[in-house]
Amino acid sequence: MRLNSIKLSGFKSFAEPTHFQLPGQLVGVVGPNGCGKSNIMDAVRWVLGESKASELRGESMQDVIFNGSGLRKPASRASVELVFSNEDARAGGQWNQFAEIAVKRVLTRDGTSSYYINNQPVRRRDVQDVFLGTGLGPRAYAIIGQGTISRIIESKPEELRMFLEEAAGVSKYKERRRETENRLKDTRDNLTRVEDILRELNSNLDKLEKQAEVAGQYRGLQLQGELKLHQLWFLKHRDAASEEARIKQAVLEATNALEARTAELRHGEAELETIRQAHYAASDELHASQGSLAEAALEVSRLEERIRYVVEGRQRVEQRLVELKAQTDQWGERQTQAKDELEQIAEQIAAADEQGEVLAAQAEEFASALPTLEDAVRAAQAKSNEQRGAVAAVQQQIQVLASESRNLEEQRRALGSRRDRLAGERGQLAVPDTQKLADLKHQFGAAEEAQSVADARLQQLNEQVPALDESRRTQQEQVNVQGARQAELSARLDALRALQEKVQTEGKLKPWLAKHGLDSLQGLWTKVHIEAGWETALEAALRERLGALEVGRLETVRAFAADAPPAKLAFYTPPLSAFTNTHQTLPRLSDLLRLGDAGLKALLNDWLEGVYTAGHLDEALAARAKLTHGEVIMTRDGHAVSQFAVSFHAPDSEQAGMLARAQEIQNLERQLRAQVLIAEEARSALVRTEAAYTDASQRLLAARRDATEAQTRAHQLQVELLRLSQLVEQTSTRREQLDGELSEIDAQQEELNERGATGEARFEELDMQLATTQERHAELDEAVIAAERKLAEAREQLRTLEREAQEAQFASRSLAARRGELQRGIETAAEQLAANQQSGTQLQDELTRLTDVSAQAGLQTALALKLDREAALGAKRSEYDDLTLRLKRSDEQRLAHEQSLQPMRERITKLQLEEQAAQLGGAQYLEQLEAAQADMAALGQSIEDGKVRLAGLQGEIDRINREINALGAVNLAALDELTAARERKTFLDAQNADLVEAMNTLEDAIHKIDLETRDLLGSTFNQVNEHFGRMFPTLFGGGVAKLVMTGDEILDAGVQVMAQPPGKKNSTIHLMSGGEKALTAIALVFAIFQLNPAPFCLLDEVDAPLDDANTERYSKLVTEMAQGTQFLFISHNKIAMEMAEQLIGVTMQEQGVSRIVAVDMQAAVSLAETV
Template sequence: MRLTHIKLSGFKSFVDPTTIAVPGRLVAVIGPNGCGKSNVIDAVRWVLGEASARQLRGESMQDVIFNGANTRRPAPRASVELVFDNSDGQLQGAWGQYAEVAIKRQLTRQGDSTYYINNQVVRRRDITDLFLGTGVGARGYAVIEQGMISRIIEARPEELRAHIEEAAGVSKYKERRRETENRLADTREHLQRLADLQSELDRQVEKLQRQANTARRYQELKAQIADKQDLFDYSQWQQALHQADSATLLYQQHGSAQETLQQQLEALEETLQQLRQQEQQQQQQVREAEMQRAGLREQWARLEEQIRHRRDWQQRIAREQAQAQTELQRLHNEDQQQQEQLETATMQLEEQQLQREEWALQAAEHEARMPELEELAHQGERTRQNQQNELARLERELAIKQQQQHHATDSITQLQQRQQRLEEELAQLALPQNEELQHAQETVAELEQVVSTLEENLLQYEQQRESAQQALILAQQQHRQLDKQQLTLSAQVETLTAMLPQAERSSVTGATDTDIPLLWQHMQVAPAWQHATSVILGYKLQAQYTEQLILADTLLEQTTVWVNQAGEAEKQPPATNALLQYIEVQAPFTQAIHYWLGQVWCAETLQAALLLQTDLQPHQLIITPEGHCVDAVSVTLYTEDNGISLLQQQQQLHEQQQALAELEKPLQQAAEAMQLAQRNLENTEAQLNQCQQQLKQQQQRWQTASAQATELLARTSQGQLRREHIQQESAQISSEMTQQQQVQQQTQADAENLTLAIEQLRPQLQDHTASQQNQQQTLKQSQLALLEARRQQGLVEMAIVRLQQCIQSATQERQRIARDTERWQKRQSELALGIAEQEMDDEQTLQTEELNAQIDVASERCAAAQQQLQQLQQQLQQAQQQQHTLNSRLPQLQADTQTALLQQQEALLNAKRFHETLQQNNANLDTLAEQFAQSAQATPELSQQIAALAQKINALGAVNLAALQELEEAHERAEYYQKQTTDVQAAIALLEEAISTIDEETKTRFKTTFDAVNEKVQSYFPTLFGGGEARLDMVGDDLLSAGVSIMARPPGKKNSTIHLLSGGEKALTAMSLVFALFSLNPAPFCLLDEVDAPLDDANTSRFCNLVQQMSAQTQFVYISHNRLTMEMAEQLVGVTMQEKGVSRIVEVNIRQALDMAEA
């Protein structure tokens, strides 16, 4: 595995996207001081996971982002990517299967740091784990920065041990051990928390146990009350049912007796008719025998019969008149009572209405004040919040200005020191002149400006393309959403259309479906009464109209309503409570609807319909919105089904069709927006492609010019380059000093202004805070007063409704009394007419006495005939007497029947009420029936028992009903905690065993690697020094914690400590250690930053020879100013800074250059 490319963008001085190709095994990075060479090393360390800004020569991690230059704006982000050739599969793990692996890190100015492996977002740990044990890492021995050589040799034993561990591959074991120890510590903390939780839970369980016992007792008592109450309701229900059955039986008995009596009266009437006919025949016979006697006898008999009949009838009238007088007196008394109740309720109603108006007035006053108070409170809060935000902003700006002032002061001091050093160095240098080099540099700068402009344009075009793509995606999403809505609405319309009935008309009239209108298609019903209309019309909603009805066999087989009369209904407005007032119907069904629904009235509730039942005529009925029907003699209750009515389907279909029509215009607009976004995207991509071609051409020109400038720069002496650099840096320092001084003065003035503004704003904020609190208190008091007024108004409204119901009930009762009084007065008048006819009876009595004298004379002559006539008259009299008796029994029997019917209805209503109560309580009727059969307790005893249980519940005091569930949950948590404790203890044992295993493996690997590295150090040290000796010593006996020290003795010296060595000797000693580590565990690549700086030519030659030997296994990328080290490189990477603060790369392949020169 080797490093092939380093890609930088916005990282420190590499502001432009820069790619450094490193195809060779020996790559030298060269350039003048300060041009940004070491930034390449920093970039590699940063992308490998370096988290310390100090290690990257910065104060914060934001310092790695390009901060701008004189002609450049600050970069928004920093990005570094390393591309590796992994064709040999050296990398292990999931990424080892890829022939090319790219790791990348991005950092924005918002502080968002993101890591990538092959463009997939990963964690920082994934980056470090990828190179564990290879020596490559942010702190690994494969990256040697400036000054690190001396730090290695002078490092503490613990720090040297870290390098040995990395070479031994122990670092991943240490990482695992550290993670295991952290897990072990977390696990032990978890175990302690579990113990604390268990202790706390035990105290909760003890408390909850007491509460749960009380709750159980409470539930037991409540259950007993519920059982007793259910048994009480069941007994009342059974009693009501028994009373209903008794009343029903009595009603049936009275009805049967009434029917029998009526039949007897009818039979008796037939008998009377027969006797009268026989009497007339007998009288005719007597008349034929003795005409005069028969006539007299006939008159006497007729008069006698009338007198007797009238006397009986007068007796019955007298009794009925007495009864009528009694009923009239009773009704008068009841009317007086109802009148008094009505007057009392009316007075109370007026008082309550006055109170309602008073409370409504108070509520209106508070509501009128409420918006003003709320606006004042909100305005005060906004003012306070704005001032608080302004104060916080001023304080933040003050802190920033103070920090900027401090930073400017430090920067001025540093710049003055740098300026002094540069002036001293500039005094020793001469100013060279090179017009050709200046011209080449100007050309490169111009091309760089052009390339930079094109890159900025390319970035803008890419952003425009992203915006166009986003707009296209949004337009497509909106179009798809609208299209989906259209499909959904279309499916709903089709479903509702399919649900509507389609009549089979062709076999009846010969017409098509569109020719014959349907009733439900020609009527509109208010939504609240659609269901009631569907119930009352039923299948008539599908009624069809035809002018000529063709009677066929198929017609007789269908259940279809045909309307064949289309006359106009009578033009009169419907009554206020008629169902027709909620229906709009079109021709030709107007007459039919008025005929079917003309006598249908509306009532909001079933109770209201029952109150109006007595006023209904036989052809009238009342319907409720739920579909319950009430006529003059019955009530039909409607049971809900799971479907919807035809009219409701029609309403839903109309609404869905309207929504579908409204959706067409937004759908068309979305399609046009999608087409416009597509055209914008195509135009932007065309501009982007054109800009990319131009950028490619300018980059080629820039590369050619840069190569020419590099060639001229190579022929220029080091002194000329240094002088130019000093001049540029000196000018930059002067400019920066001026800027920093201006910044210092400006920030000081700004800080003083901000301090003054803060001091002025704080008292205002305190005043507004106090004022806002007062406003909030006033608003709260007004809200409470408004709530109280509304509550009192609601109570008064309830009292008014109750009094109105009482007045309505009293009025209805007085109307009933008036009707009964009128009926009895009418009967009394009829009886008075009967008494007036008594004077006629006296005259008939005188006529009878005269006829008796005449009859006595002729009686002897008609004895035989008279005897038969008397017998017939006796039979007729008996029949009439019997008829009178039966007629006298009939009114009482009718009254008893009506009384039994009222008792039956009252008992059924009571039974229904108790049965509904039992159903609401989900009572088991079978169980209650058994208990009721076994129990001998009476209803008063059950009531006493229920009251006693209620007292016991009150004696329990406050009861936590959730204690039972909380106790159960507490037991479950205790069991869970116990299980977790066992698992955690097992995990602790497992982690301790894992740590022991890791320690043993670490000891073995560390000891083996230490011996091997020590052997290699003893071999490489004489090679680099040309003699002498060096070794590694272990500091401490514990292989897990023992440090490592190095002892070195150059040829001819006997120094006692490593610190006595010179700088060059320390560098060679450190190199022998590093190369020893590389030989034992070769890293894929090695980065060296000016490690040859302290070496002379002889030591440099030996260093280069050793590096060339090791390059067979390790790729070396090094920064150097040494000529011998440069000559060793296979590829030169030049770093320039022609534009102040911006680094650029110039690459030269030495082998290719030599091949070209030889050719």
């Protein structure tokens, strides 16, 4: 695997697209300082996945894009492509099958970074995977930039170990171990979730067992309810049958009544039919009278129409007579004119006959001279035709040549048209949109990056949601704990309150106080507050006075002397002034009181006058010497120490402990309030956690949706990218085809042009021959024309005479025809005059016949008949109207009978519906009993034996339903759920065992990976150490160097370099000079190369700190290693330049823009030797 070429565009100072080949094993890059040599090294490191801008000598990744110069604008994108030869299939992953691999990276101004392998969008990780274990990478040992040599030798042991791992090729092992650890973590998480589910499932099993017991009770009650319900259905079915029989009888009675009423209706309908028949007869007679009247009216109309026809006929005949007289006058005038014109035509016919005879004689004379002239014309035409044949032959040759010329021109036009069409098609071919293709590749890379981001976010949420779930469960437990604590405090408080209430209500004094109306008064202890711990002391000091009742005046208690209280009881009235204690040195019990009432405070000061306090009995005994008569010291336990006595306290009444309990109740109330706040805070925290869990779950769903959408988007872009790539390929293929066809057409056009030139020369020759032949033919044509002219003149004169003779004959014939026409016109006029006379006679006869006397007499008779028939029609109409009225009244009576039938039918229908309802009800209950598979005989017997009644059954069913409702929510599927839960527990137990086994397997795999990595690192360390120990003396000319592990565990231990140049005993490499450090680092890198040679090595001014002697040794060593590794080095040293097989010069003639000048050294040497 070697580097074949580098393509740069817009990267740092390489503003223009730059492409240079690397054919040799030793390629040197030279040029002045600042011209951009190191940018080539940065470009290689950038393509291999470097993401840290500082490693590329920049502040941000945008700095790698050309930023413009004085004459150029900034570039919008940076692109670098490395082309590798992979003939040895050393590349990792799916790309090892390609003989050549092109790795490309593109960065735009908007921060979008895209990677490509063989023009396919990939991830950054995919690029790094290709070079895993090869020594190549953004920070691998095969790329040594400026200052890297000193950093390598001065690296921390942990950083130096990374070079050793890369040389050992354990990167893939580390990746496998990381993936295995992730799977192990997932397995542990799954195991934790399964265990949580098992714990929850065990809890659910207990609940399901209880629910199954309740379900059994429910089913027992349900069976009882079903029995009662079946009995209820049976009784209702029996009642429904009885009701059905009763309704059937009612339907029969109603049907009989309906039939009687129907008979009455039929009698009325018969009478109605008789009247209707008479009505029909009267209607017929009325219609007959109307017909007779219509006939009379029609006869009147006919006679009136006849009279009108006679009048109109006389008018028409008189008009015709007038017109006939006018026509007769016109025909007489035409006859007279024809006779006059006939006399004139006879004279004109005689003159025309005489002129025709003269012209015929002249024509015969000219006709005899024509044959001689015709022979002369034929002789001249024969000579002309012979010459015309010669002209036609030449013209035929010219036409053939012209046809060939037209064919050539047509072919030229066809080729031109085809060429234009093909050129147009080539011009219209879609120019491969490389920018769109690049954008698609970029979008596909971005889509894959987005998919990676979505997958990472999904993985993060997959880890976050279980953590939030665990936190939620922890918060729930905390809520439960705080709730239990709150319940405990509340219960204790309730118990103390109940005890206080019981002491107050169940004492001996309660009835007495109620009797005297004092039960509403509060005891003194409810108003007294003392510091914690002194309640017993105060009770011992006050005794029964602790429960004293306040009265307005003490004199009122005299009434109680006759009916003394059954137990000790005190009354008090608060004093108006306070009392002072005599001792100021001893602490007073009254000072421990916290009272807001001044009167109550004065009272207690009085009662506690001479009562002091001590923490314990010994302290009280020590202070008793200070006491005077009547004074006492009270301890916390209520023991009293006076000047000469000690009294131990013990509860001796029902009031004992009330003050302490009151104090404790107050404390508990405070604690309960605080606990309520704590519990509320815990619940609030739980709510927040649950909200966070819900939000994370929703975001997890969104992340899954985004991941799916990102995957779909990437797939769509990949399909579009393949489509566009195929389109570009097809366009390129078609363009090549069109270029070939256009070249062929150009060749054909050249051949046609040559043929066209030959035809033009032949055409000129024939054109000259045609001119000579046509000139001779023109002379002969003139002779023919002269002879033909003489002949034509003779013929013209002959035709003129013949035409004039014909005209004379025609005039004679025309006049004769006209004479005949005039004779026929005279005859026609005579015939028409006779016809008109006959028509006049006929019209006079018709006028005589047209008279209306008989029609007028008939009209009077018809009018009298019409009046008689109108009177008869009136009589018939009156009779018809009477029958119509009788028919209407009879029909109304029938309708009334018919309407009275409707309520009877409706009642029958209603009864039938009730019968049907009873039948359906009985059938429904019977169907329900049959559906429930109830034993009808057994039900009837049980009803008879138990004296069951319908009303009582409904009550029993309601009672059973109440008992079922009292059971609450019943899980009827509890038994099935219990079985399913047990089966699930069995499955989860098996899954738990599988997860434990998988976790053990993964741990074993990690252990195995660690063993393999440890062995590989150990052997690599030993080999590199051996090569380093041999390489160091080679570069230094002596000395000792080795690698030392800084720890016992090779997987975690760092690597430290120990080197001693010849004659030096330095204890650390930090004491070495810069040149010595550089040589030591070179020896270490080359030692690693001896173990795992990288495909190529980049050296950026590594020889800068070296002198000439060391440079020569360095160059010699590099030349030897170039047999297996390709070297691309940057140097200013002439000795180092000499070892290069190819020099690449970097110039910056234009400020800020780098350009490449490449020289093949072997070719240059060969050229120099040749010269």
